[in-house]
Amino acid sequence: MSDKILYGYSAIFDKPDDIIKAAKTIAESGYTKYDVNTPYPIHGMNKAMKLKPSKLGYISLIVGLSGALAAILTMWWMNAIDYPIVYGGKPYFSFPAYIPVVFEVTVLSASTATVLAMLFFFFKFPNNSHPLQGTEYMKKVSSDKYGVIILQDDPKFNESEVKSLLEKLNPVEVIPIYWDNEEINHKHKILEPKFILFLIVVAILNSGAVYFVYNKLLYMIPFSWMSEQQKQNPQQKSLIFADGYGMRTPVEGTIARGHLPYQFAGKPDLAGEKLVNPIPVSKASLKLGQEKFDTYCSPCHDYHGTGQSRLRGQFPNPPSLHSEKVRTWSDGRIFAVITEGQNVMPSYSTQLTEDERWAVINYIRVLQRAMNAKESDIK
Numbered sequence: 001m002s003d004k005i006l007y008g009y010s011a012i013f014d015k016p017d018d019i020i021k022a023a024k025t026i027a028e029s030g031y032t033k034y035d036v037n038t039p040y041p042i043h044g045m046n047k048a049m050k051l052k053p054s055k056l057g058y059i060s061l062i063v064g065l066s067g068a069l070a071a072i073l074t075m076w077w078m079n080a081i082d083y084p085i086v087y088g089g090k091p092y093f094s095f096p097a098y099i100p101v102v103f104e105v106t107v108l109s110a111s112t113a114t115v116l117a118m119l120f121f122f123f124k125f126p127n128n129s130h131p132l133q134g135t136e137y138m139k140k141v142s143s144d145k146y147g148v149i150i151l152q153d154d155p156k157f158n159e160s161e162v163k164s165l166l167e168k169l170n171p172v173e174v175i176p177i178y179w180d181n182e183e184i185n186h187k188h189k190i191l192e193p194k195f196i197l198f199l200i201v202v203a204i205l206n207s208g209a210v211y212f213v214y215n216k217l218l219y220m221i222p223f224s225w226m227s228e229q230q231k232q233n234p235q236q237k238s239l240i241f242a243d244g245y246g247m248r249t250p251v252e253g254t255i256a257r258g259h260l261p262y263q264f265a266g267k268p269d270l271a272g273e274k275l276v277n278p279i280p281v282s283k284a285s286l287k288l289g290q291e292k293f294d295t296y297c298s299p300c301h302d303y304h305g306t307g308q309s310r311l312r313g314q315f316p317n318p319p320s321l322h323s324e325k326v327r328t329w330s331d332g333r334i335f336a337v338i339t340e341g342q343n344v345m346p347s348y349s350t351q352l353t354e355d356e357r358w359a360v361i362n363y364i365r366v367l368q369r370a371m372n373a374k375e376s377d378i379k
Contacts, residue, residue, distance in 0.1 A: 004178040007131040008034075009162045010149035011171035012140055016042050019146035022169045024048040026150065029165060033154035037132075037141040059117045060110045067109030071102045131179050149177060262349070268336035275332025279358040281365075289363030292356050296348055305367045316344055321364055322371045331361050 013019045016038070023036050027050045036045060079085070080092035087094070119125040132138045132149075141147040150162050166174045217223055232238060238246035255261060264271035279285050294303060302308045305321035319326070326334070338357045341347040352360065 006152045006159070007177040007179050008149045008151040009159070009166060010137045010147055010175045010177055011166040011169060012137065012173050012175065013146045013148075013169075013171050016146060018170070019148060020044060020048050022148050022166075022171070025169060026148065026165070030156050031150055031154050033151040033157075035149055035151075037138070037147045037149070039142060039144060039146075042146075056114060056117060056122065060114045063113035064106045064110030068102050068106040071105040072098060075101065129180070131177055135175075135177060137175050137177060145172070262339055264336060265340065268333060268340070268342075271336035272330045272333030275330075275335055277331040277335075277358050277361060279355060279362060281362050285359045285362050286366060288356065289359035289361070289366075292352055292360050293363050296351055297360065300345075304371065305364060306371075318345060322368055327368050327372065331358070331365075334361050334364065 011022065013022060019036060019038060020042065023045060026034055027048065034049075036049060038045070075098050076093050079094075084092045086092075090097075137147055137149070148166075150157065150166070163174060219227060232246040234247060236246045237244050241248070264274070297305075299311055300307075300309050300315060300318050301321060302310055307318050307320040309315060309317045321327075335357055337345070338352065338360065339347060339349045348357070
């Protein structure tokens with residue numbers, strides 16, 4: 001074996017306790033370039049080997065923070081400098097809205113940098129050759145044995161001393177590992193013309209496939225069913241009507257399915273005479289009514305309907321729902337007020353469905369009964 005170059009000396013052990021002891025002894029002897037191979041992770045091995053933290057974390061940290069800073073600066077430039085727009089009175093640079101984007105960019109950039117650093121710098125991709133591959137040592141430690149190897153380029157390496165140290169650890173066997181010719185003649189292949197050509201070919205094929213799918217295939221039958229639907233988009237020219245307008249006003253007198261138009265617009269007293277509450281009083285309807293009352297009505301009428309507004313003078317206080325006038329109103333009359341509004345009170349027909357309005361009226365009746373209870377109610 002004198003014509004081969006030594007890579008290191010390895011030792012095979014039968015028990016995990018023996019490999020822990022061996023790693024600790026080698027570390028205490030001052031060796032720094034050595035490695036332990038086991039068929040599964042062994043608790044306490046990092047401490048026994050006195051391993052330092054991996055440098056991979058620094059790459060993830062630097063690239064992740066750089067990605068976060070780049071995302072913040074990009075959004076700041078676009079929203080505060082290049083194209084400032086006011087959204088709901090918020091400042092141009094509204095940082096809370098940027099947090100999800102910054103988080104995603106940070107994670108994406110850090111994870112991508114971590115994978116690329118492992119492949120190209122730590123694992124020397126695309127080269128995948130290693131002196132331990134295919135050796136009896138690797139076959140054993142990948143199955144049911146435990147091994148340690150001290151590398152030849154360790155500053156303290158002396159062949160006879162290393163061999164003697166390993167033999168003192170009572171291993172099953174001590175095996176020298178030699179470099180193979182491929183590894184000796186290895187040069188980093190990232191910039192090798194063949195590898196660059198491979199990347200170019202992959203990029204061209206991928207770009208061509210993406211272009212074909214998104215610009216050709218999706219417009220072919222049967223894949224065009226999403227883009228060629230039998231519908232009329234807003235502002236789109238019509239080929240059916242003579243005037244060419246695609247957006248048509250409803251035919252006078254038509255009614256949408258499942259909807260009856262409100263027939264008492266501007267006629268609250270008539271609504272009070274004709275409309276009858278179709279929602280029976282029940283635990284479910286009262287719960288729904290309370291939820292909607294607390295959400296839409298209580299800011300002005302307060303939670304009990306007394307008219308003591310919770311808006312603290314920002315809006316005129318409404319009359320009490322417990323007045324003689326309101327208590328004698330029919331359910332239909334209250335429904336008309338909720339639907340159309342009254343004085344400064346706006347309509348709530350878009351916020352509340354018809355059933356929800358009737359449920360609110362049921363709840364108002366409960367409040368009126370509670371605030372104006374009779375002696376017979378407590379018997």
